[in-house]
Amino acid sequence: MANTLKKVDAVIVGFGWTGAIMAKELTEAGLQVVALERGPMQDTYPDGSYPQVIDELTYSVRKKLFLDLSKETVTIRHTVNDVALPYRQLGAFLPGKGVGGAGLHWSGVHFRVDPIELRMRSHYEERYGKSFIPQDMTIQDFGVTYEELEPYFDFAEKVFGTSGQAWTVKGEVVGRGKGGNPYAPDRSNPFPLVSQKNVVSAQLFQQATSALGYHPYNLPSANTSGPYTNPYGAQMGPCNFCGFCSGYVCYMYSKASPNVNILPALRQVPNFELRANAHVLRVNLDDSKQRATGVTYIDAQGRELEQPAELVILAAFQFNNVRLMLLSGIGKPYDPVKNEGVVGRNFAYQNMGTVKAFFDKDVHTNNFIGAGGNGVAIDDFNADNFDHGPHGFVGGSPMWVNQAGSRPIAGVANPPGTPAWGSAWKKATADYYTHQLSMDAHGAHQSYRGNYLDLDPTYRDAYGLPLLRMTFDWQDNDIRMNQFMVDKLSKIAQAMNPKSIAVLGKQVKEHFNTASYQTTHLNGGAIMGTDPATSALNRYLQCWDVHNVFVPGASAFPQGLGYNPTGLVAALTYWSARAIREQYLKNPGPLVAA
Amino acid sequence: MSEHVPDNPRRDFLRKTLTLIPVVTVASTGLGLGASAVIAEPARSPNVPEKTDAAQYQPAFFTVDEYAFLQAAVSRLIPADELGAGALEAGAAEYIDRQMGTPYASGALWYMQGPFDADAAPELGYQLQLNPQQIYRLGIAGVLGWCRAQGNKPFHEQSAAQQDRVLAALEAGDLVLQDVPAKAFFSLLLQNTREGFFCDPVHGGNKGMVGWKQIGFPGARADFMDWAERNERYPFPPVSIRGERA
Numbered sequence: 146m147a148n149t150l151k152k153v154d155a156v157i158v159g160f161g162w163t164g165a166i167m168a169k170e171l172t173e174a175g176l177q178v179v180a181l182e183r184g185p186m187q188d189t190y191p192d193g194s195y196p197q198v199i200d201e202l203t204y205s206v207r208k209k210l211f212l213d214l215s216k217e218t219v220t221i222r223h224t225v226n227d228v229a230l231p232y233r234q235l236g237a238f239l240p241g242k243g244v245g246g247a248g249l250h251w252s253g254v255h256f257r258v259d260p261i262e263l264r265m266r267s268h269y270e271e272r273y274g275k276s277f278i279p280q281d282m283t284i285q286d287f288g289v290t291y292e293e294l295e296p297y298f299d300f301a302e303k304v305f306g307t308s309g310q311a312w313t314v315k316g317e318v319v320g321r322g323k324g325g326n327p328y329a330p331d332r333s334n335p336f337p338l339v340s341q342k343n344v345v346s347a348q349l350f351q352q353a354t355s356a357l358g359y360h361p362y363n364l365p366s367a368n369t370s371g372p373y374t375n376p377y378g379a380q381m382g383p384c385n386f387c388g389f390c391s392g393y394v395c396y397m398y399s400k401a402s403p404n405v406n407i408l409p410a411l412r413q414v415p416n417f418e419l420r421a422n423a424h425v426l427r428v429n430l431d432d433s434k435q436r437a438t439g440v441t442y443i444d445a446q447g448r449e450l451e452q453p454a455e456l457v458i459l460a461a462f463q464f465n466n467v468r469l470m471l472l473s474g475i476g477k478p479y480d481p482v483k484n485e486g487v488v489g490r491n492f493a494y495q496n497m498g499t500v501k502a503f504f505d506k507d508v509h510t511n512n513f514i515g516a517g518g519n520g521v522a523i524d525d526f527n528a529d530n531f532d533h534g535p536h537g538f539v540g541g542s543p544m545w546v547n548q549a550g551s552r553p554i555a556g557v558a559n560p561p562g563t564p565a566w567g568s569a570w571k572k573a574t575a576d577y578y579t580h581q582l583s584m585d586a587h588g589a590h591q592s593y594r595g596n597y598l599d600l601d602p603t604y605r606d607a608y609g610l611p612l613l614r615m616t617f618d619w620q621d622n623d624i625r626m627n628q629f630m631v632d633k634l635s636k637i638a639q640a641m642n643p644k645s646i647a648v649l650g651k652q653v654k655e656h657f658n659t660a661s662y663q664t665t666h667l668n669g670g671a672i673m674g675t676d677p678a679t680s681a682l683n684r685y686l687q688c689w690d691v692h693n694v695f696v697p698g699a700s701a702f703p704q705g706l707g708y709n710p711t712g713l714v715a716a717l718t719y720w721s722a723r724a725i726r727e728q729y730l731k732n733p734g735p736l737v738a739a
Numbered sequence: 740m741s742e743h744v745p746d747n748p749r750r751d752f753l754r755k756t757l758t759l760i761p762v763v764t765v766a767s768t769g770l771g772l773g774a775s776a777v778i779a780e781p782a783r784s785p786n787v788p789e790k791t792d793a794a795q796y797q798p799a800f801f802t803v804d805e806y807a808f809l810q811a812a813v814s815r816l817i818p819a820d821e822l823g824a825g826a827l828e829a830g831a832a833e834y835i836d837r838q839m840g841t842p843y844a845s846g847a848l849w850y851m852q853g854p855f856d857a858d859a860a861p862e863l864g865y866q867l868q869l870n871p872q873q874i875y876r877l878g879i880a881g882v883l884g885w886c887r888a889q890g891n892k893p894f895h896e897q898s899a900a901q902q903d904r905v906l907a908a909l910e911a912g913d914l915v916l917q918d919v920p921a922k923a924f925f926s927l928l929l930q931n932t933r934e935g936f937f938c939d940p941v942h943g944g945n946k947g948m949v950g951w952k953q954i955g956f957p958g959a960r961a962d963f964m965d966w967a968e969r970n971e972r973y974p975f976p977p978v979s980i981r982g983e984r985a
């Protein structure tokens with residue numbers, strides 16, 4: 146029998162980026178807020194303290210900071226006709242598990258969004274006609290525009306302390322010849338910090354893409370190019386390109402995280418409480434099933450506790466948000482056969498392609514140097530910046546060198562044909578470790594009828610609850626786009642005049658491989674939109690069916706972006722929080738009539 | 740180049756840390772501890788001997804026969820050659836034995852609830868019910884048994900060329916072991932051998948930082964502010980978490 150705790154105004158499930166942003170916004174509004182985080186307390190000290198954090202085996206290889214699969218995981222199958230099997234070892238994606246969430250150990254590439262990707266279906270229908278979109282592709286509009294979100298992108302960049310170069314500010318071109326991106330939408334302000342320096346690999350990409358007539362720009366990075374104080378008074382020091390970035394806690398206070406950029410301010414206010422080791426099992430609903438009464442969680446001692454609240458925020462990361470909705474009976478589960486229901490639909494990912502170039506000893510790429518958000522990119526093939534008509538696929542891809550730092554156990558790559566062991570491997574590793582670079586086509590991924598999330602009938606977590614099941618595979622459109630992008634990337638590599646290149650692209654009929662890292666950019670399952678028949682949330686991330694539950698995170702994306710998601714995730718969270726503060730609290734109820 | 744040049748990046752780091760710390764005003768408790776720990780611990784034992792003590796280690800998990808196999812196998816996977824020490828000299832066998840005492844080796848980091856489908860497609864990732872300790876135990880027994888059945892000498896007494904043939908057969912899955920897929924055994928062995936060659940010495944491998952030196956990885960330096968843009972060879976030798984210098 147669960148013990149019932151004192152009621153609060155708002156309970157937040159999960160304390161990563163979205164949970165921290167919501168906690169800050171709602172405490173500012175005067176609410177009594179409790180955040181429940183399933184994992185342990187984590188912070189720069191001690192989890193990121195030098196020199197213990199500079200340990201590839203512990204962090205990149207044994208994956209200390211990521212999801213504890215012994216407690217819970219997901220199951221995966223390729224089609225509705227297969228039996229799903231558990232994701233037993235971390236591979237394709239690396240979710241967070243403690244205070245700060247994946248925001249503590251992300252890389253920091255901090256984008257906005259290409260405006261057309263918020264109007265994906267409308268835009269493609271307008272430019273290419275309805276029939277251009279494959280029958281089983283379920284892409285939708287977000288129901289919110291870039292112009293509406295611009296102030297929230299702007300504020301999130303100020304909170305994160307983002308380094309970058311604007312192209313236009315209030316319509317005036319400021320970024321030409323300075324590393325601005327001519328395809329970027331207009332901004333109300335420059336970036337808070339100037340762009341980071343470019344490592345040698347990024348310089349080579351910049352030269353090669355310029356020579357080919359493309360438009361290279363500096364990646365917007367939430368790794369600081371200089372000292373910075375954010376609007377919450379949190380202070381950051383300059384990033385030193387330590388190369389232990391992605392998957393690590395930043396020991397320099399240079400990588401934006403909920404822990405560095407938001408938590409210090411929350412610690413100062415009396416109306417906020419953070420409970421670590423608090424694993425939420427479900428959202429409780431009243432008899433009408435239209436109102437949440439709070440959540441039930443398990444504490445560090447294994448006790449089941451009920452936390453009543455007026456407002457419930459699911460900020461538990463994309464697939465956990467979806468699972469909690471399914472376990473709690475919020476929203477109608479998606480049925481791919483009938484194409485009905487909303488919770489679980491439009492599960493999408495990132496469509497990655499990679500090309501590596503290997504050089505002679507006179508090109509020193511020094512791959513141990515790097516920063517997670519740093520690099521040079523082109524958008525010439527992103528979004529709809531080129532005519533898709535002749536190519537017949539939906540979606541685009543930014544391309545870049547994003548050298549986050551690669552270390553010898555996991556980060557050694559050798560030219561194709563090199564044996565995996567013996568003296569030949571050893572020699573190649575010595576010859577190439579500091580003389581190579583890696584480029585990505587970070588492709589957008591579309592949503593399809595057959596790719597969705599539901600509860601697994603067989604496998605359970607440590608608490609006896611069903612695991613989430615992913616039904617997911619690459620579709621023809623994905624493979625054709627990937628091959629197009631990888632071809633462009635290979636030509637960029639060749640323009641660098643390397644000794645050899647390695648191409649890692651998708652083959653026809655290739656299946657999703659759960660064992661090799663793609664990205665942790667999972668999208669959809671609890672999507673926002675304008676129609677309750679095809680979306681679980683309205684445009685303010687409020688559940689259509691249970692009005693006092695809001696669900697921020699990439700779970701709200703109807704399809705994947707070309708860019709990394711967190712910039713849009715953060716802006717949407719601020720946008721949702723603003724609606725709660727200015728509209729919902731005055732008059733609790735649906736913010737949009739169904 | 741002046742002889743104390745290699746010290747500079749280290750001191751640079753300390754200076755930056757010191758100036759950085761007071762800047763972070765709104766931050767968690769215990770912040771200063773990180774800095775003082777770094778300052779209080781000067782770099783120790785600057786001269787790491789080229790000859791390592793890998794030979795003296797007594798295994799805790801592996802039996803004498805198993806350990807003889809392991810030592811022979813790692814020394815073929817990453818051999819000592821004209822480039823320098825190999826995995827054996829780096830202490831990879833010792834490292835793997837030490838790892839067998841960690842939660843990783845008992846499978847405690849993985850989702851290990853059944854049902855298991857050992858014949859699942861490789862795209863669905865690891866689906867065996869075996870943990871690393873079991874894979875080693877069954878895999879080594881399988882290879883030793885196979886050598887016996889062929890009428891060959893024990894693996895560790897075979898010639899390098901013979902050993903390489905056995906390892907290649909495991910890698911390709913051509914050598915069929917009864918209790919464990921050969922490929923799973925081989926890939927675990929190769930992965931752990933590389934770890935033992937390239938990990939920070941704090942874990943018992945990469946003794947003398949021999950692995951890092953051969954490829955030009957600077958270890959725990961982790962401060963490249965002045966090096967990010969330079970197309971030059973990075974000249975400073977590696978340092979380890981414990982402050983050893985190669």
Ligand SMILES: Cc1cc2nc3c(=O)[nH]c(=O)nc-3n(C[C@H](O)[C@H](O)[C@H](O)COP(=O)(O)OP(=O)(O)OC[C@H]3O[C@@H](n4cnc5c(N)ncnc54)[C@H](O)[C@@H]3O)c2cc1C
Binds near residue numbers: 158182249392465
């Ligand atoms: C290695 C890595 C690199 C990345 N790099 C980038 C990048 O460069 N750019 C980019 O845009 N994005 C990047 N990302 C993605 C980015 O980290 C996420 O988009 C972002 O953290 C999402 O924020 P969130 O609040 O939705 O989830 P998170 O930050 O993951 O926070 C969710 C929190 O909820 C907790 N939780 C889950 N379930 C429960 C429960 N039942 N009860 C209580 N708590 C729960 C989790 O433990 C977690 O702490 C990267 C991710 C990884 C792993």
Ligand code: SF4
Binds near residue numbers: 369385391517
């Ligand atoms: S590369 Fe920069 S931002 Fe990343 S962990 Fe190192 S110092 Fe921090």
